Amino acid sequence: MRITKYEPYAKRKRRQQAQQNAFSAYQKAISNAELKACQQEIYRLLPKIAKSEALGKADEQLNKKYSEALNLKKKLLQKYNIDEKVFTPKYFCRRCNDSGYINGEVCACLKQIINTIITEQYGLNSLTGFTDKKVNSNSEYKQLLEDKYAIMNKYCEHFPDTKYCTHIFWGATGTGKTYLSCFIAKNIMKKGHSVIFVSAFKLNKIFLEYHLDFNGQYADYIETLYDCDLLIIDDLGTENCYKNVTNEYLLSLISERLQGSKHTIITTNLG
Numbered sequence: 001m002r003i004t005k006y007e008p009y010a011k012r013k014r015r016q017q018a019q020q021n022a023f024s025a026y027q028k029a030i031s032n033a034e035l036k037a038c039q040q041e042i043y044r045l046l047p048k049i050a051k052s053e054a055l056g057k058a059d060e061q062l063n064k065k066y067s068e069a070l071n072l073k074k075k076l077l078q079k080y081n082i083d084e085k086v087f088t089p090k091y092f093c094r095r096c097n098d099s100g101y102i103n104g105e106v107c108a109c110l111k112q113i114i115n116t117i118i119t120e121q122y123g124l125n126s127l128t129g130f131t132d133k134k135v136n137s138n139s140e141y142k143q144l145l146e147d148k149y150a151i152m153n154k155y156c157e158h159f160p161d162t163k164y165c166t167h168i169f170w171g172a173t174g175t176g177k178t179y180l181s182c183f184i185a186k187n188i189m190k191k192g193h194s195v196i197f198v199s200a201f202k203l204n205k206i207f208l209e210y211h212l213d214f215n216g217q218y219a220d221y222i223e224t225l226y227d228c229d230l231l232i233i234d235d236l237g238t239e240n241c242y243k244n245v246t247n248e249y250l251l252s253l254i255s256e257r258l259q260g261s262k263h264t265i266i267t268t269n270l271g
Contacts, residue, residue, distance in 0.1 A: 015098035018089035024088040033077050041069045071109040111194040111228070148180055156187040160229060160263060164256075169267040177267035181232050182263065193229040200268075204239040207249040211242075226256055229263060 005266060031038040038132035045066045052059040077084055093099045093109035148169075155162050169177040179196065189195045198206075203225075210222050231253075239246065257264050 008143040014092045015089075018093045018098060022087055022089040027155075029077075029080075029082050029087070032076075032080060035073070035080070035082075038069060038073045038076060042066070042073065045069060063070075108192045108194065112160070149183065152180060153187075154183050156184060156191075159188055159191065159193065162263075164260060165261055165263045167265045169265065170271075171269070173269060178234055181234060181265055181267055185230070185232055188230050195225075195230045195232070196225060196228045197232045197234065198225075199238075200232045200236040201239040203233055203250075204242070204246055209243050211249070212244050216217055225253060227262075231257065231262070232265045234267050236266050 005066060038203070045217050049059070049062050052062060089097075093107060095108035095117070096109065098109070100107055123219055143236055152167075157169075169180060171177055185195050186198050206221050206225070213219075254264060256262075
């Protein structure tokens with residue numbers, strides 16, 4: 001997956017914010033004269049201790065002063081009710097510390113950010129503000145989809161190790177296909193998997209823009225559609241058909257995802 005385009009947002013914004021919060025907390029703490037003096041003493045002793053250890057000549061007097069400074073710092077923090085943990089950045093993703101990578105591999109958090117960007121730009125508003133309670137409180141949807149929710153809830157629990165990777169929800173308008181898809185998307189995202197929820201109309205727009213793109217601007221979008229853990233295509237059949245684009249690209253996308261055992265859900269009114 002090529003993600004250079006998204007790195008300034010994904011890799012730096014969260015990480016810098018976490019580091020800035022920790023630094024601000026530290027600056028506020030050392031504005032206290034006693035704590036500042038104690039911290040300066042610790043910084044003064046550290047290089048001296050490191051030098052003596054590097055030379056193989058441990059200085060017991062230095063070590064004693066250093067321990068005393070640490071103990072004083074601990075007492076001062078307690079005295080002024082300051083939790084030292086606030087000096088450590090609280091990263092959104094503890095797996096990669098918001099760097100976006102783990103041992104050179106793209107972290108799931110960065111993948112999800114990319115997918116969210118694509119969903120926000122090309123997807124539906126269905127996921128915005130969606131809650132399970134909204135579906136469960138709707139008696140009509142609940143009656144129509146009760147058995148389907150039970151089946152797909154098990155699908156979510158076992159994802160991605162499920163018997164089937166591809167599902168098609170067919171039915172007339174208003175039967176809750178999109179709601180069921182949103183329910184699945186939210187649950188899969190909670191498990192840390194990458195999910196793209198896109199309308200067929202806007203998916204077709206991506207195909208067309210990619211087809212007419214000679215600068216590779218939309219290559220990342222296409223690659224992410226192929227690579228995400230779960231792709232949900234909503235309302236297939238409502239999109240315009242473009243010659244040499246719509247059917248060809250859709251067939252390629254679905255075929256590649258089938259061969260790669262990638263999960264795909266399609267909702268449609270078509271027979």
